[in-house]
Amino acid sequence: MNEYFVRNREVLASKLGDEVVMLDVDSGFYFGLNEVATDIWFFLEQKKSFDELIQMLIVKYDVGRELCEKETRELLHQLIEKKLIYKI
Amino acid sequence: MKVSSEFFFPELCPINFTEQPELLIRFGNIPVIPKELISFSNDFYDIGQNDFRITVEGVATFYAKNGNEIIIAPEDSCDYDDVRIFCLSNAFAAILQQQKKIPLHCAAIMKNERLVLFFGNSGAGKSSTLGSLILKGYTVFSDDVCVPDNILTDEMKLYSSYPMLKFWRNTLENLGMEKMTKRRIRPGIEKFGIYFHEKFITEPKIPYLTIILEESTDIIIPDIQKIEGILAFQKLEEHAYRNEYLLHSGLSKEHFNSITKLASQTKLYVIRRPKDRNSIQEIVNLIEKLIDSE
Numbered sequence: 001m002n003e004y005f006v007r008n009r010e011v012l013a014s015k016l017g018d019e020v021v022m023l024d025v026d027s028g029f030y031f032g033l034n035e036v037a038t039d040i041w042f043f044l045e046q047k048k049s050f051d052e053l054i055q056m057l058i059v060k061y062d063v064g065r066e067l068c069e070k071e072t073r074e075l076l077h078q079l080i081e082k083k084l085i086y087k088i
Numbered sequence: 089m090k091v092s093s094e095f096f097f098p099e100l101c102p103i104n105f106t107e108q109p110e111l112l113i114r115f116g117n118i119p120v121i122p123k124e125l126i127s128f129s130n131d132f133y134d135i136g137q138n139d140f141r142i143t144v145e146g147v148a149t150f151y152a153k154n155g156n157e158i159i160i161a162p163e164d165s166c167d168y169d170d171v172r173i174f175c176l177s178n179a180f181a182a183i184l185q186q187q188k189k190i191p192l193h194c195a196a197i198m199k200n201e202r203l204v205l206f207f208g209n210s211g212a213g214k215s216s217t218l219g220s221l222i223l224k225g226y227t228v229f230s231d232d233v234c235v236p237d238n239i240l241t242d243e244m245k246l247y248s249s250y251p252m253l254k255f256w257r258n259t260l261e262n263l264g265m266e267k268m269t270k271r272r273i274r275p276g277i278e279k280f281g282i283y284f285h286e287k288f289i290t291e292p293k294i295p296y297l298t299i300i301l302e303e304s305t306d307i308i309i310p311d312i313q314k315i316e317g318i319l320a321f322q323k324l325e326e327h328a329y330r331n332e333y334l335l336h337s338g339l340s341k342e343h344f345n346s347i348t349k350l351a352s353q354t355k356l357y358v359i360r361r362p363k364d365r366n367s368i369q370e371i372v373n374l375i376e377k378l379i380d381s382e
Contacts, residue, residue, distance in 0.1 A: 012341060014348035019317035021351075023344040030325065030344070032318035 005076060006047040007085045013041065024083065031082060036061070037075060044085055050076075095160065097172055098271075099252045099281065101288050111183060113158045113175070118151045140182035147171055150179040155186035167275050176250065189235050190342050192328050192350075196229040196246070196295070197221055199379055203229055203246060203293050205354070207327035208301030213361055213371065215255050217301065219263040220372045228253070228284055229293065236346055237292045244349045245292035252281045262366065295354050297382055299375065300327055304360040310370045312359045312378065320356045321347060355382060 013022040020033045020041055033041055036057070043056055050072075057068050079085045091100065092109035118141060125136040133142040140152040147170045148162040158179045162171055184191050195206040195218045208214045214232070222228050233249035257278040260266045270280040300315075300323050315323060324347045359374055361367050 012344055014344070014352070016321060016348065016351050017317045021318050021321045021348060023340060025341055028340045030321070032321070 003050045004047045004088045005044055005050070005053065005085050006088060007041060007044040008083055011084055022084065031084065037079065040072075040075065040079070041084070047088060095168075095172075097176070098283070099172065099176060099250050101251055101285055101290070111156055111158065113160065116159045116161065118149050118159060118161045135182075138186055140179070140186070142174075142178050142182075144170075144174045144178075147174055150175055152179045152182040152186065155183055155188075158183060169272070170274050173274055180249075184235055188342060190329070190346055191233045191235050191249070192246070192346070193232060194230075194234055194298075194328075195232055196234055196248070198227040198229045198289065198293060201293060202297075203234075203295040204297045204299065204375075204379060205234065205246075205295050205350075206299050206301060207324070209303075209327070212301040212303055213368065214301055215253075215259050216262065216368045217371060217375065218253070219255060219259060219265060220368055221375070222253075223263060223265070224372070224376075227289075228287060229289055234295075236349075243294050244346070244353055245294050247292045248289055251284045251288035253284065254279060254281055256280075262368070295350065297379070298324070298350060298354040298356045299378075300324070300356070300358045301371075302358060302360045303363045305363050307360055307362050308365075310359060310361045310367050310374060312357055312374050315356050315358055320351045323356070323358060324351055 010026065011022050011024055013020050015038075018035055018038065020038045022031050022033070023029070024031070039057070039060065040053065043053060054065065054068055054072060057063070057072060058065060061068070076085065076087075080087060089110045090103070090105050090107070091111045091113060093113035094115055095113060121134050121136055121139045121141060125139055126134050127137070128135045133140065138154045141149065143149040146163060147166045148160050151159040153159070158175065160171065160175065162168070181191055192205075193207065195214050196203045197218070206214050206217060218228070218231070230248040231253045234246040235249065237245040237247060254273060255265070257266070257280065260268075260270070260280060265282070268282055270282050273279045273281050328347055328350075329343065357378060359371060361371055
């Protein structure tokens with residue numbers, strides 16, 4: 001698949017322990033990310049393809065590809081909806 | 089902050105200085121703020137990036153400008169104690185905000201040159217806790233406001249606001265402090281100020297421990313819980329700031345940075361106390377144990 005993702009640079013983020021809290025400067029809303037979402041967030045500092053993302057997650061979490069792809073799609077969808085990342 | 093004022097503020101610390109004051113307070117007519125500079129307005133106040141006006145009925149109108157000037161237009165037959173207290177709590181807050189310094193709504197004591205901060209809603213026990221700790225010999229730093237140093241260093245430092253503790257009469261009586269020299273803050277209100285000018289710490293200090301005080305109907309004895317990460321951020325965000333008009337001046341980024349700095353720099357604990365029962369001694373014991381162990 002040739003989809004690429006990158007994070008939104010207008011979002012201000014701060015790492016607090018294993019979690020990340022972020023502020024969308026335009027809306028003034030705060031968000032918290034859990035461990036997996038945090039990993040994705042840091043990984044997407046540079047644009048990455050869906051496959052590269054899955055590869056990283058499979059290795060880190062020792063999980064099957066099919067499950068990983070399904071759950072990652074859902075998570076990416078939420079992150080895009082909240083304008084924290086973009087699909088390019 | 090070095091302040092030059094036409095109007096005497098016994099709450100502030102008198103000092104001699106020869107450089108230009110950072111803030112000038114004077115009496116005068118209140119200028120009209122041009123509409124295009126106002127970002128939010130209601131019956132009581134107008135706020136712009138560098139202009140802030142608030143009218144307190146029966147007291148005065150205050151105008152804070154450019155982070156360096158406060159103009160006061162007192163109303164006829166106002167009480168000057170009222171004028172000062174509203175100036176300190178509203179106009180000063182606006183001035184700090186215009187200077188891009190965001191006051192945190194917390195009390196603080198100092199231990200080994202570092203700060204323990206106390207956040208909590210009114211009624212959660214901040215004053216009683218602070219009073220008890222001071223009576224036990226802890227060093228007072230601030231009554232209810234600390235201001236971050238806005239120099240971008242690795243560790244955030246906080247300045248105290250001014251050397252006056254504020255207590256309701258019941259709190260003073262519960263603490264056994266009612267005989268201390270005190271001054272009624274505003275006419276008609278049972279709240280008193282106790283000065284600590286000779287102990288006032290004017291240098292900024294580094295906070296290392298944050299305690300959030302909450303009331304709860306779910307418990308019968310006070311408890312304590314360490315919090316981290318997003319929960320710590322959320323709790324701080326709930327309690328850190330007081331004046332809702334801060335939200336209207338577009339300072340979200342600075343608030344965010346301030347809270348995240350505090351959440352990563354200090355260890356955070358929530359202490360809950362049972363509502364409707366005086367458990368101040370138990371809370372102070374929990375706090376002393378915590379301070380000794382951190």
